[in-house]
Amino acid sequence: MITRRDAASAYYRGKRFLVTGGLGFIGSTLSLRLSALGADVTIMDSLIPGYGGNPYNVKGFEQSLRINIADVRDRPAVNWLVNDQDGLFNLAGTLSHTDSMRDPFTDLEINGVAQLCILEACRTNNPGIKIVFAGTRGQYGRATYLPVDEDHPMRPIDINGINNVAAESYHLLYHSAYGIRSTSLRLTNTFGPRHQMRHARQGVLNWFIRQLLDGDTVRVFGDGAQKRDTNYVDDVVDGLLLAMMTPATDGHVYNLSGDAVSLTEFVEHAIAVVGGGSYEVVPYPPDVKLVEVGDYVATSARFHVATGWAPAVSIDEGLARTVSYYRANRDAYWP
Amino acid sequence: MITRRDAASAYYRGKRFLVTGGLGFIGSTLSLRLSALGADVTIMDSLIPGYGGNPYNVKGFEQSLRINIADVRDRPAVNWLVNDQDGLFNLAGTLSHTDSMRDPFTDLEINGVAQLCILEACRTNNPGIKIVFAGTRGQYGRATYLPVDEDHPMRPIDINGINNVAAESYHLLYHSAYGIRSTSLRLTNTFGPRHQMRHARQGVLNWFIRQLLDGDTVRVFGDGAQKRDTNYVDDVVDGLLLAMMTPATDGHVYNLSGDAVSLTEFVEHAIAVVGGGSYEVVPYPPDVKLVEVGDYVATSARFHVATGWAPAVSIDEGLARTVSYYRANRDAYWP
Numbered sequence: 001m002i003t004r005r006d007a008a009s010a011y012y013r014g015k016r017f018l019v020t021g022g023l024g025f026i027g028s029t030l031s032l033r034l035s036a037l038g039a040d041v042t043i044m045d046s047l048i049p050g051y052g053g054n055p056y057n058v059k060g061f062e063q064s065l066r067i068n069i070a071d072v073r074d075r076p077a078v079n080w081l082v083n084d085q086d087g088l089f090n091l092a093g094t095l096s097h098t099d100s101m102r103d104p105f106t107d108l109e110i111n112g113v114a115q116l117c118i119l120e121a122c123r124t125n126n127p128g129i130k131i132v133f134a135g136t137r138g139q140y141g142r143a144t145y146l147p148v149d150e151d152h153p154m155r156p157i158d159i160n161g162i163n164n165v166a167a168e169s170y171h172l173l174y175h176s177a178y179g180i181r182s183t184s185l186r187l188t189n190t191f192g193p194r195h196q197m198r199h200a201r202q203g204v205l206n207w208f209i210r211q212l213l214d215g216d217t218v219r220v221f222g223d224g225a226q227k228r229d230t231n232y233v234d235d236v237v238d239g240l241l242l243a244m245m246t247p248a249t250d251g252h253v254y255n256l257s258g259d260a261v262s263l264t265e266f267v268e269h270a271i272a273v274v275g276g277g278s279y280e281v282v283p284y285p286p287d288v289k290l291v292e293v294g295d296y297v298a299t300s301a302r303f304h305v306a307t308g309w310a311p312a313v314s315i316d317e318g319l320a321r322t323v324s325y326y327r328a329n330r331d332a333y334w335p
Numbered sequence: 336m337i338t339r340r341d342a343a344s345a346y347y348r349g350k351r352f353l354v355t356g357g358l359g360f361i362g363s364t365l366s367l368r369l370s371a372l373g374a375d376v377t378i379m380d381s382l383i384p385g386y387g388g389n390p391y392n393v394k395g396f397e398q399s400l401r402i403n404i405a406d407v408r409d410r411p412a413v414n415w416l417v418n419d420q421d422g423l424f425n426l427a428g429t430l431s432h433t434d435s436m437r438d439p440f441t442d443l444e445i446n447g448v449a450q451l452c453i454l455e456a457c458r459t460n461n462p463g464i465k466i467v468f469a470g471t472r473g474q475y476g477r478a479t480y481l482p483v484d485e486d487h488p489m490r491p492i493d494i495n496g497i498n499n500v501a502a503e504s505y506h507l508l509y510h511s512a513y514g515i516r517s518t519s520l521r522l523t524n525t526f527g528p529r530h531q532m533r534h535a536r537q538g539v540l541n542w543f544i545r546q547l548l549d550g551d552t553v554r555v556f557g558d559g560a561q562k563r564d565t566n567y568v569d570d571v572v573d574g575l576l577l578a579m580m581t582p583a584t585d586g587h588v589y590n591l592s593g594d595a596v597s598l599t600e601f602v603e604h605a606i607a608v609v610g611g612g613s614y615e616v617v618p619y620p621p622d623v624k625l626v627e628v629g630d631y632v633a634t635s636a637r638f639h640v641a642t643g644w645a646p647a648v649s650i651d652e653g654l655a656r657t658v659s660y661y662r663a664n665r666d667a668y669w670p
Contacts, residue, residue: 034585101345101512104451104455104505105448105451108447108448108451112443112447112501113440113443113448116439116440116494118445120439151488153486153488154489155504155507155510156504156508157511157512158508158512159505159508160453162504162505162508164500165500165501165504166447166497166498166501169497170439170491170494171489173491173492173494173497174489175434175494176492177492177493177625177626255386290512331452
């Protein structure tokens with residue numbers, strides 16, 4: 001995709017971007033790409049333990065990024081940091097289905113209250129900004145048909161999904177009511193380097209990889225046949241970049257989607273890439289069962305039409321890059 | 336509806352109910368009905384100025400009601416008050432489309448955070464309770480087809496609508512995840528006695544009536560042809576009572592609907608009932624235009640099937656009762 005890459009390079013060079021959650025999994029990968037494209041990048045991250053932010057994710061590139069530690073609930077900080085930015089990649093937010101059920105108030109603060117802080121800051125201080133918001137498949141709840149398109153009803157089965165529906169709705173409202181250009185990408189299960197590897201609560205795919213790298217028997221919950229739509233992180237970053245630079249996406253929401261496989265199929269791919277390992281299928285723990293949605297397969301046809309985006313990295317290639325990264329950087333991610 | 340009334344009487348006698356927002360328009364009307372049916376009623380109301388709560392709404396009945404002044408964001412108070420209740424009519428919440436745009440944070444606190452407080456209190460202290468939540472037509476946004484049924488997409492065009500979608504979703508989630516019996520009624524434009532009469536921000540129908548009773552020329556925004564689905568408050572109270580006593584409503588959402596008329600038609604009915612008056616059609620103020628949804632006509636067929644509910648009070652009869660009430664009690668509602 002030479003053409004797309006050249007266009008991105010011309011678009012991003014010299015522009016200023018704020019990335020909330022910029023020390024996290026997707027945020028750090030995006031920030032490094034933006035910097036490589038010649039953009040001026042400010043990272044905003046709270047580094048709350050357990051949320052996924054890790055300064056090591058941008059190690060060696062600290063001089064080419066502006067790293068600002070602050071919480072998205074910190075209104076004065078948000079008010080200041082949105083100034084003079086061309087765009088905002090709004091990736092801060094909790095991701096955990098189970099955590100949101102245990103502590104619904106914190107989930108609402110970060111995914112609801114803080115998102116209003118960000119949008120109010122933009123409306124007041126920088127109404128010309130473009131915002132790309134990271135939504136989630138969790139907004140849909142249990143699929144009533146497959147593949148899930150953007151018109152599928154949103155009936156979340158956990159607090160995190162409900163709050164993300166609200167957060168996305170705020171973004172669309174600030175577009176329709178105030179003209180703030182905003183786009184939401186509803187992300188699906190994403191894996192790759194720079195994801196935290198200390199617990200399973202923010203994404204099971206990387207957790208499978210950790211278990212294999214530790215030589216443990218991978219534990220797959222349920223019958224293992226539940227399908228997930230998987231994306232490698234670089235493809236997601238491509239999507240975020242394209243959404244930002246494509247005016248036709250303003251005020252719209254789009255699914256991302258990739259390779260749909262069952263959880264055991266994903267683990268089998270990972271075992272082949274790692275070069276060995278085993279898995280067992282075990283019953284759901286109650287807290288996981290409560291938020292299990294069953295099969296999820298999306299279509300990203302609408303986003304493809306709008307931007308030309310399509311995932312380019314296969315599961316095996318993505319796994320190879322991921323395994324290689326963690327073998328080389330294990331000490332920064334293992335407890 | 337003798338049969339329905341008898342059934343209600345048998346159901347409610349001696350049972351205990353908490354009514355949040357119980358000094359407000361619908362809450363006070365409901366509380367008085369519950370008390371007349373022999374129920375043991377606790378009213379919870381914050382009496383925040385401008386929100387619609389008014390102790391006068393239950394004047395003369397203070398000895399037969401337990402009146403507890405507290406905010407629904409007050410977690411210890413909520414935790415205590417849900418104890419030993421058979422049911423909760425959850426009517427607290429802001430209603431104003433325009434206020435929610437001016438102060439989105441307060442709207443989110445009351446319609447989002449506080450609703451989680453209430454549900455967590457029930458889950459922890461009284462999981463056997465039944466909850467009837469008052470949702471709103473504002474959850475739908477602009478109708479893409481009429482009449483609007485419960486499957487119509489929810490794309491709110493103001494912060495209040497977004498937060499009510501979240502609040503209703505929490506209620507449904509606490510049913511599906513934790514078995515808390517809950518029902519949401521999506522209310523439409525309701526008018527009648529006990530509504531505050533000091534500003535137009537919580538319902539335009541009563542505001543029209545005030546302008547006529549003051550001898551002012553009624554100001555109708557836009558072209559006046561925009562349709563609203565109108566309910567008289569006693570019919571809404573009937574709906575709330577039926578939802579509470581009907582187990583088949585658990586975990587479901589229902590529209591209420593009544594007489595669909597244009598705003599100018601409603602004003603013409605009101606002029607006839609008041610015995611004189613005039614109106615003019617004027618351009619929308621910007622803050623009202625921003626949240627104007629166009630025609631709204633709902634169908635309550637699903638609720639009729641579930642409970643037998645149908646509105647019984649015509650616009651003219653409702654207007655006659657309303658005008659009579661305010662003529663007799665003007666000093667308690669006019670500034």
